[in-house]
Amino acid sequence: MIFEVFRQERKGQAFMHGGSFHAPNREFADAYAREFYARRGESVALWVVPREEIVEIDEFPDEFDLKYRRVDGYSIKARLKEARERAGTLQG
Amino acid sequence: MDPRTHDFLEFVQGGGQVETGDWMPDEYRARLIKFIEMHGNSELMGVLPERDWILRAPTLQRKLALTAKIQDEVGHCQLIYRVVEDLGKPREACLDDLISGKSKFHNVFHYPTRSWGDVGVIAWLVDAAAIISQKALLKCSYAPYARVMKKVCWEESFHILHGRDTVLAMVTGTPEQFELVQEALLRWWEPLMHFHGTPIPAEEDPMFVWRIKSQANEDARQQFLDGYVPQILELGLELPDQKLRKNEDGVWEYTEPDWDKLMAVVTGHGPASQERLAFRRLSRADVDWVSRAMLSEAA
Numbered sequence: 001m002i003f004e005v006f007r008q009e010r011k012g013q014a015f016m017h018g019g020s021f022h023a024p025n026r027e028f029a030d031a032y033a034r035e036f037y038a039r040r041g042e043s044v045a046l047w048v049v050p051r052e053e054i055v056e057i058d059e060f061p062d063e064f065d066l067k068y069r070r071v072d073g074y075s076i077k078a079r080l081k082e083a084r085e086r087a088g089t090l091q092g
Numbered sequence: 093m094d095p096r097t098h099d100f101l102e103f104v105q106g107g108g109q110v111e112t113g114d115w116m117p118d119e120y121r122a123r124l125i126k127f128i129e130m131h132g133n134s135e136l137m138g139v140l141p142e143r144d145w146i147l148r149a150p151t152l153q154r155k156l157a158l159t160a161k162i163q164d165e166v167g168h169c170q171l172i173y174r175v176v177e178d179l180g181k182p183r184e185a186c187l188d189d190l191i192s193g194k195s196k197f198h199n200v201f202h203y204p205t206r207s208w209g210d211v212g213v214i215a216w217l218v219d220a221a222a223i224i225s226q227k228a229l230l231k232c233s234y235a236p237y238a239r240v241m242k243k244v245c246w247e248e249s250f251h252i253l254h255g256r257d258t259v260l261a262m263v264t265g266t267p268e269q270f271e272l273v274q275e276a277l278l279r280w281w282e283p284l285m286h287f288h289g290t291p292i293p294a295e296e297d298p299m300f301v302w303r304i305k306s307q308a309n310e311d312a313r314q315q316f317l318d319g320y321v322p323q324i325l326e327l328g329l330e331l332p333d334q335k336l337r338k339n340e341d342g343v344w345e346y347t348e349p350d351w352d353k354l355m356a357v358v359t360g361h362g363p364a365s366q367e368r369l370a371f372r373r374l375s376r377a378d379v380d381w382v383s384r385a386m387l388s389e390a391a
Contacts, residue, residue, distance in 0.1 A: 002174075019240055020174050022183070024389040036167055042246075058113070 003029045004054060006047040007037050015047055104233035104303040111235055112178045120302050124234050125179050126195075127304055132172035133190045134198035139165045140368050141205040141214060150208060157254050161215065164247045171240045178236065191373045193360050198222075200283045202362025209272030212262060213280050215255025220320055221287045223248045224312050225305075233303035263327045270328075277324070278332045285333075285346065286354040288312040317344040 003023055006015040018037050023029035026048075033048045067073035084090040093101075097117045103110075110116055139162045146162070149155035173183045189195040200218050205211060226245050232238040262269040294300040294308035317336075321344070324331060335347045360366065 017239070019171050019243065021170055022174070024386040028386070028389075035163075036171070037243075040250075056113075 001025070001029075002051040003033070004049050004051050005033050005037055006049070007043040008045040009043060011044055015045070018043075018046075020051065101302070105301075107231075107303075109233055109235040109238065121179055123298060123302060124237070124304060125176055125181050127299060128172060128179070128234075128237055129176045129181065129186050129189075130196050130198070132169050132176060132186060133195055134201060135165045135169035135172060136190070137197040137201040137368055137372065140371060141201060141203070141364075142211060144205055145208065145211045148208070149211075154258065158211065161251050161254060164251070168244050168247070171243065172237075175234075175237050175240055187376060191369060191376060193369060196358050199286050199354055199357045199362070200280075201368065202357045202360075202365045203280075203283055204364045204367075206279075207272045207276060208258075209262060209274075209276035210280070212255055212258035212273060213276045215251050216259050217255070217277075217280065217284055217320060217324075218287070219248055219251040219255060221284055221312075221316050223252065224315050224319075225288065225307075228305055228307035228312065231303075231306040259327070263329070274329055277329055281332050282349065282353075283357075284316075285313070285349045286351075286357070288316065290351050290354075314344055317346070 001023060002020050004020045005018040007018040008015045021029075021032050021036060023032050029048050029050075033046050037043050037046055081090065096115070097119075100115075100117055100120070110120075142158060142162055142165075146155060146158055149158055173186055176186055177183055186195070190197070200214070200221075205214065223245060226241055226248065229241045230238055230245065232241070259273055262273045289309040291310040291313075292308070294311075297305070297308065299305040300308060318338075321331070321336065321338075333347050335345060338344050356362070357365070360369070
């Protein structure tokens with residue numbers, strides 16, 4: 001079985017992918033993960049996951065151009081100018 | 093060259109990095125496998141010269157440090173073979189090709205270790221030469237390999253310190269201890285000069301063209317000489333090359349190493365090549381029952 005390891009370097013930080021190894025079961029995976037990724041105190045926590053349990057998604061089509069959900073979907077410059085003109089607060 | 097390969101080449105030459113599932117040209121994949129497999133082989137074969145000294149280490153502290161270093165190297169081998177496996181070549185096939193002599197391992201692991209002085213020189217200078225090559229792989233166009241290198245380089249830095257400390261203890265000891273280091277250094281100088289390979293220009297080196305390596309061989313050797321020759325000489329140690337000097341342009345000049353000899357060594361004709369391979373065959377047969385027990389556990 002191949003296990004993928006994610007390691008956290010310091011409390012509060014995100015877990016980052018560290019690498020993978022072969023292990024016959026979870027018990028060995030636990031021991032190997034400690035030896036490979038935490039022997040010198042380089043990790044404060046590890047996530048050890050069987051590779052087949054990971055769902056990878058790497059395509060994100062945006063067929064309907066849903067940009068109203070993103071900041072680049074809004075251009076407020078012209079409207080802001082108009083609003084300031086109306087209010088009489090437009091500078092220079 | 094087909095347009096897809098052309099685009100790929102442009103992508104990696106522009107600093108782009110590739111993941112396991114991405115499309116890649118067959119030649120790129122084949123070169124990656126060969127190169128990374130040889131790196132894995134070298135980690136595994138590299139523990140054998142040091143293994144010979146675990147029982148003969150002069151103090152308990154040195155024995156433990158050497159054992160820890162060996163554990164690191166075997167761990168590197170496992171991580172690196174995992175990268176090869178994901179590219180399509182199983183670990184068992186790597187081990188088969190290693191012991192049959194079909195694949196190669198690094199020149200420095202084809203030499204015997206005659207004294208404790210060798211252990212210091214290997215851990216200090218061979219690892220220093222290796223870390224220069226490995227740091228240049230942190231920018232490898234194949235991202236999973238570059239990520240593994242981060243951990244490998246970090247651990248190698250301990251090895252260099254362990255080696256330097258061992259050497260310092262000996263050069264500050266008795267005249268006999270000093271002589272052990274000096275004698276080992278004279279023997280190891282040629283393999284060290286061979287280590288980074290022939291001075292092939294980067295643009296002609298396919299490994300650089302595909303950006304598997306990010307540095308020309310000669311640049312790596314220059315970096316090694318620049319970093320370590322002063323550190324060697326300041327200890328009062330001597331090097332065997334009378335031509336070795338840094339010229340006015342800051343470039344190290346040296347006697348041209350015998351490149352045919354390097355080729356002979358890495359193709360299995362080094363002084364310890366066959367003995368090491370025989371030992372690897374023996375230990376593979378010896379621990380076969382462990383693999384079988386583990387696999388039945390996994391099933």
